[in-house]
Amino acid sequence: MRVAALSDFLLQRIDRGSGMPMNRQLYQVVREAILERVMPVGLQLPSSRDLARELKISRNTVTHAYDQLMAEGYLETRKGAGTFIADTVPDQIPEADEASAQDARQASSAGLSERGAQLIRHAGAYKLQWGAFMPGVPDVSAFPNKVWSRLQNKHWRRSRPELLTYGHGGGYLPLREAIAEYLRVARSVNCTADQVIVTSGIHQSIDLASRLLADVGDRAWVEDPCYWGTRNVLTSLNLKPVPIAVDAEGICPGNADLRHPPRFIHVSPSHQYPLGQVMSLSRRRMLLEYAAKHNIWVMEDDYDSEFRYASRPLASLQGMDTHDRVIYFGSFSKTLFPGLRIGFIVVPQALADSFATGLSDLYRCGQSFTQAILAEFMTEGHFASHIRRMRVLYAERLNLLLEAIERNFGGELTISGDNAGLHLVLLLPDHCDDAALCRAAQEQGIIARPLSRYYMKPSRAKKGLLLGYACVPHAQVGPAFDRLSQLIRRHIA
Numbered sequence: 001m002r003v004a005a006l007s008d009f010l011l012q013r014i015d016r017g018s019g020m021p022m023n024r025q026l027y028q029v030v031r032e033a034i035l036e037r038v039m040p041v042g043l044q045l046p047s048s049r050d051l052a053r054e055l056k057i058s059r060n061t062v063t064h065a066y067d068q069l070m071a072e073g074y075l076e077t078r079k080g081a082g083t084f085i086a087d088t089v090p091d092q093i094p095e096a097d098e099a100s101a102q103d104a105r106q107a108s109s110a111g112l113s114e115r116g117a118q119l120i121r122h123a124g125a126y127k128l129q130w131g132a133f134m135p136g137v138p139d140v141s142a143f144p145n146k147v148w149s150r151l152q153n154k155h156w157r158r159s160r161p162e163l164l165t166y167g168h169g170g171g172y173l174p175l176r177e178a179i180a181e182y183l184r185v186a187r188s189v190n191c192t193a194d195q196v197i198v199t200s201g202i203h204q205s206i207d208l209a210s211r212l213l214a215d216v217g218d219r220a221w222v223e224d225p226c227y228w229g230t231r232n233v234l235t236s237l238n239l240k241p242v243p244i245a246v247d248a249e250g251i252c253p254g255n256a257d258l259r260h261p262p263r264f265i266h267v268s269p270s271h272q273y274p275l276g277q278v279m280s281l282s283r284r285r286m287l288l289e290y291a292a293k294h295n296i297w298v299m300e301d302d303y304d305s306e307f308r309y310a311s312r313p314l315a316s317l318q319g320m321d322t323h324d325r326v327i328y329f330g331s332f333s334k335t336l337f338p339g340l341r342i343g344f345i346v347v348p349q350a351l352a353d354s355f356a357t358g359l360s361d362l363y364r365c366g367q368s369f370t371q372a373i374l375a376e377f378m379t380e381g382h383f384a385s386h387i388r389r390m391r392v393l394y395a396e397r398l399n400l401l402l403e404a405i406e407r408n409f410g411g412e413l414t415i416s417g418d419n420a421g422l423h424l425v426l427l428l429p430d431h432c433d434d435a436a437l438c439r440a441a442q443e444q445g446i447i448a449r450p451l452s453r454y455y456m457k458p459s460r461a462k463k464g465l466l467l468g469y470a471c472v473p474h475a476q477v478g479p480a481f482d483r484l485s486q487l488i489r490r491h492i493a
């Protein structure tokens with residue numbers, strides 16, 4: 001779009017008699033045009049001077065609108081080249097794109113708030129949750145149903161009304177005790193049961209911790225790339241996620257970042273999501289010292305550290321913290337099954353009562369009955385033995401996938417994160433359109449997630465595929481990858 005065409009377009013949409021400040025109108029018109037894709041990703045905008053001249057408004061007004069759009073991630077500047085529309089659309093697959101664009105159109109006409117519409121527009125949850133190669137989903141078919149149903153029947157027979165009413169405080173106490181015991185032994189977390197707050201999963205944990213520890217507009221560092229859910233929960237609370245680069249040692253803030261301490265830092269130190277590296281000891285120390293010095297909360301997302309195949313699982317960051325700055329998040333989504341919707345937060349002692357009150361007041365929680373079953377499932381040893389069994393199963397599936405990659409590509413493509421978790425990342429050359437590749441795969445019934453969509457900063461985005469293997473039966477791993485590899489070849493070419 002040339003300057004003249006762009007200014008014509010803007011002039012048609014700007015209403016000088018509306019009484020709304022011009023900078024606000026300009027901001028809104030450009031923002032809508034970006035969201036409706038009338039102004040496509042990568043489009044260069046005219047300089048503030050040129051646009052101000054064309055629109056016959058002050059340059060300050062244009063700069064103001066540009067700055068706001070920049071702060072919200074709609075625009076980016078490229079050194080020496082100018083201002084461009086940024087690629088801010090997060091993890092979505094194209095069908096979801098169209099569907100959520102429709103949702104967003106309906107949403108704004110249905111009177112949703114700006115943040116509500118933004119959440120719908122950037123929705124990352126995927127309809128298909130099962131099959132080759134769905135990342136992050138354990139083999140739910142291997143869950144010990146019989147044991148669970150025996151415990152469930154036992155609890156129904158006992159019929160205790162307090163398990164069927166609203167929950168209160170931080171969750172069912174015997175479960176908090178069982179989790180604390182497990183975390184002390186398996187994850188070197190320093191905690192007692194009253195520091196454990198039982199939630200409906202890490203999504204809710206991030207929501208609760210953010211509401212209790214940060215205010216609207218506060219900045220939160222997130223790893224770039226990171227889990228789409230973290231980003232969406234933060235933005236829906238009107239917090240500002242600041243994407244920080246990661247390297248082989250984990251989150252890697254530069255000097256410019258360090259000069260502006262955020263309210264909190266969200267990290268996945270045991271297994272960076274989605275790339276899979278472990279945060280080094282020196283980076284952990286740096287982070288904890290920085291957090292202590294500036295009173296920053298560090299949110300440790302320990303979503304799948306139980307599954308480490310070549311070595312023992314690593315100790316938590318929380319266990320190294322001597323200044324009570326770490327808020328630890330864990331979940332049963334990967335160890336048992338995601339539909340269980342039970343996770344937990346470990347908070348410093350001084351916050352324990354506030355979190356327990358916040359939890360019951362905000363979400364009016366319950367599930368004490370399920371929590372009672374889970375507590376017994378843990379204390380009777382079924383949880384530990386299920387993890388041991390699944391670790392063996394997933395290691396075998398990982399090896400089958402690695403063999404299939406080797407068979408199809410030899411050493412041609414780099415693999416990241418292949419020693420832990422439920423997925424690996426197959427890196428692709430920069431010219432490859434990983435989102436288009438995932439669309440094509442989906443048409444053939446194969447699920448893969450495009451790595452580039454996990455980045456907030458487009459200039460950093462690497463291309464690749466997230467391939468989950470945990471929920472793929474042994475016999476399907478090789479054949480499914482062989483089919484996928486033909487598509488990969490075509491896209492690389």
Ligand SMILES: Cc1ncc(COP(=O)(O)O)c(C=O)c1O
Pocket residue numbers: 136200201202203204227229268273301303330331332333338342343
């Ligand atoms: C890094 C990360 N954190 C959190 C979650 C979600 O956890 P939960 O199911 O407990 O909400 C996921 C799910 O895939 C994840 O990958």
